[in-house]
Amino acid sequence: MKLLHVVGARPNFPKLAPVYRAACAAGAGQVVVHTGQHYDDVLSAALMRDLGLPMPDLDLGVGSHSHAVQTARALERLEPVVVAERPDWLVVYGDVNSTLAAALVGAKLGVPIAHVEAGLRSGDRGMPEEINRIVTDRLATLLLPPSRDAEAVLRAEGEPPEKIVFVGNVMIDSVRYALPRARALAGCGPAEVRDTRGGAGPRRAAGVDGALDAPPTVVTLHRPSNVDDPSRLAGICAALEAIAAERPVVFPAHPRTRERLRGSGLRPRGVRLVEPLGYLAMLALVDRAHAVITDSGGVQEETTVLGVPCFTLRDTTERAITVTEGTNRIVRDPAELPAAVRGARRVADPHAPEGWDGHAGARVVAALAARSA
């Protein structure tokens, strides 16, 4: 069995990693193609090492453009690769433009497509990711949902049962794989989050080393709906300032977000704006957080298994199970954040949804192998 994995942006790598390692263990031939739709220094040898991945075999250097142009470049550069490699499976992840482009190329060439993280829906077609999800799922040969609610979505969309295999959440495989190292790197376990002296690594990298006397509230925001509207962004900053008056707030800021803050002249008082963190460092920071405020998809899942209260600053989530079974709560109005964070309590013995057990990657590979005989 030969797998061709297509990834395109940073959130894809923690999904790829457990599948890649499980396929290695099963002796499958593998090629990893990075379209390069998103590239930054964080997407480096360090990320690959954190996740137990080799560097991608190919980088197509697609770069940042409008959705149409980026998808177009990914299409034209992926097609010759898929033709030359002729894999048994084209494995695509998540909901980025490269996911959609790879699915279109595979469908037209008659190469079987497996979609890891199938069936997620926010119900909001104004999100470009939602468009990528619904098209990829329609084109895929094998749909690998991360949760039972995603599986139900696919059935409701008329997908035949034999096309759907529940595998669980590969992102959580990566969390479980990396957590011991993240904690070791942080120099403290979750019980010792108050011990801020002597720790190195992520906390120093985050500029918070030795400075925290309480578990921080961690903030990650990058979506246009939050950062592109100056009045919305100002409202968020006001809420963060109020939180920072009571406890530490650490905000590893996406370059896009930093740009918007600068452009709006916003410098929230007391909030520690730091550079984006590596995978282990970010995991360590979330693991010891009092609460997380985010608009990212992956963080909603990580906080659920870590038992960290998560406030998702959006109108919708495509990961409903993190609300129904986990620690996530949708917060539409930033003004509600200070009270929400004040009332937040970590869950001592967090419940993991079915299949969020660290073995989803192995189930993905088993499903692929069972269908390529």
Place this chain on the structure above:
Amino acid sequence: MKILHIVGARPNFPKLAPVYRAARAVGVSQVVVHTGQHYDDAMSDAFFRDLGIHAPDINLGVGSATHAIQTARIMERIEPVLLDERPDWVVVYGDVNSTAAAALVAVKIGQRVAHVEAGVRSHDRSMPEEINRIVVDRLADLLLTPSRTADATLRAEGEPEGEIVFVGNVMVDALLYAVERARLTGFRHRVGAEAGRAVVVTLHRPSNVDDPARLARIVDALRSLAEGRPVIFPVHPRTRARLDAARLDVGAVRLLPPVGYLDMLDLVDAAAVLVTDSGGLQVESAALGVPCLTMRDTTEWPETIDCGANRLVPEPAALGAAVAAARRLAHPARPEGWDGMAAVRVVESLRSR
């Protein structure tokens, strides 16, 4: 209301034309964008005049390439046009690469997409058209279906009821608009198809013409037919190249260069039997009551079979007997909505939203 129509290949124009004329009649502002994914000399001013429309306003000159490259070029070139024109509706037709590519671009920039000929399925994903169909239907905000079968297909795929509007078949609108003028061309007489005995043949799909062994068996069957009756075969350039490469003896089969819209319509109308692998001709022959034998394993137009006009004959050796058994229907029962008014219903549903 402003409509931006996207067309990309010849089969799109007979679908565009009635919608364009119906929208013009009610004073809607319109822009026609031709991606140029397929262009040939037959797509001339005369071709547009036959259909009652003018030449496209914008031609993106995309040209032929692999599916991925062609789709990519369409996406890149169409995005600035959509941003510039800001239509109320982007209207896409049928199942070509331009249909899917335009829908992808439009939904990402928040423009509403209406798909004319939604819900049509062959259930054969090895056909690139089938991939385009399922992608565009997943994305479109308004699914305008040509048949009740198509409605049911979309419902089974989980599309919301409010997005599906049954309008009927716009290709039949184009046919009914043109058929009287087609009969005045006299084309059937010029090619010896009068007297209702001729078998008219069109074949262009890879599944029929790319495999030399299969193509040879098809030509054998046609050559035998031509011993007893006229067999007239307007040849697609793709098919011509394959026939030349295989050096096949066609016997008495009359090969013609590709023919224009009205001439082809006159030829189909004159035929005793049509042998084809085209989707549009299955529809047209059913609307005219001409027996059709489709050289494929599947059809995306099952209603043409249900109404008794069409039959799947994938096996070339079975063609002779099937032609002998074919009878023109005395009272062709057209499927619901194949009545010449589909485009009016398209424009009504666009305006009501």
